[in-house]
Amino acid sequence: MWDDILQFIDPVLDAGFIIGTVKAVVIVVALLGIVPALVWLERRLMGRFQVRLGPNRVGPLGFGQPIADSIKLLFKESIIQSSADKFLFHLAPAVVVFTAIVTFSVIPFGESFTVFGEKIGLWGANINSGLLFVFAISGMGVYGMVLAGLSSNNKYSLMGGLRSSAQMISYELTLGLSALSVIVMTGSLNLIDLVDSQKSLPFILVQPLAFILFFIAGVAETNRAPFDLPEAEQELVAGFHTEYTGMKFAMFFMGEYVNMVTMSSLVTLLFLGGWNSYGLPLWPILAFAGKVFFLLCVFIWLRSTFPRLRYDRLMTFGWKILLPLCLFNLLVTAVIKVL
């Protein structure tokens, strides 16, 4: 017992410990800093897609708008309706943000470089089971939504919570199975190994079907349109977070946008070759950021292009089309790999 604890604290005595800790803090702060930028990008792009301007008054190009909004939300009254379960009501948004941030800890976004004789890797933590860790922790995010739906004691919220749990577990299968065909090709769950094995060509060219399936499941997992059934505004008035106000409401959005960044990073790592730039004269980190930015724009593009699916269609689509396609793709990949 004590040995385990000592082994766990052992890195404290190491020089790399300080670097790792600073890195972790910087990554979390940067990640949360991306959220207002992403909100701004989404609102501006949506504006353009719908032939209007979008927010453009606060600050240059309206960039101050999301910052002003979040400060406003901080000063709003926090209303907890009387029949709600107080503890779970507070816990739900915390779970959503917590899982979103911790999931990102294993995402690498560049090669390691050396400063003052210390090797610094551009990742929070480099573990061998990186991909499994991502699936395990991001899967816990469902609890946040279910708890929000249950604790609100509101019919819309309950419906949204139920829908989101059923949707997310259904599409988690597709997510896991389509990533599996990439794992068969590389034989490693380490995300850095995955990128290294795409040095010559990205897996999207080898595994186009897996890429499409993974991306669809990724959009569904992050509850983005056209799969935003849990929060369907017109039917469920925001679903599981109907009763939330102020900062707790904003925390659900923080979670959603951080998840979007994580999912885009994951697609980039698995299928688009991570930070490999394939002959283009780009810094690795810029190549990675460019790919992630492109995918984020695709997320927003999808939202402004497709209408929302009907719930029964969504479930049958996941179970009857995506799941068999995943298994088929996996088998074909394994047969080609072995023979």
Add this chain to the structure above:
Amino acid sequence: MTEYFFISVFAIVALIIIGALLALSTILGPRNPTPQKLIPYECGIIPTEEAKGRYPVRFATIAMLFIIFDIEVVFMYPWAVALDQLQLFGLIEMVAFIAILGVAYVYIWGRGGLEWD
């Protein structure tokens, strides 16, 4: 172990930020609840019954199906990582495994377990 320590640093930083956000909004926000404000929102209609009631059994069946299939996926992960060593043996094993899974899948589909109405 070191790398997992950094993950726990992430967790701690996340907890601090969450705590700060919740605390700040409690301190900064006004607080004047009224009975009307504290009833559940139902588009202006006064709620007649508790929200927690019966819900469609579909959600429970989907959850059960998920558990079955997810465990199958869990078995496939070590197989996928070790396929290099297992070679043909591993492939045949997995074909048999997926075939058995496929029988169950076709059965569920045939019995209407995947329909939603």
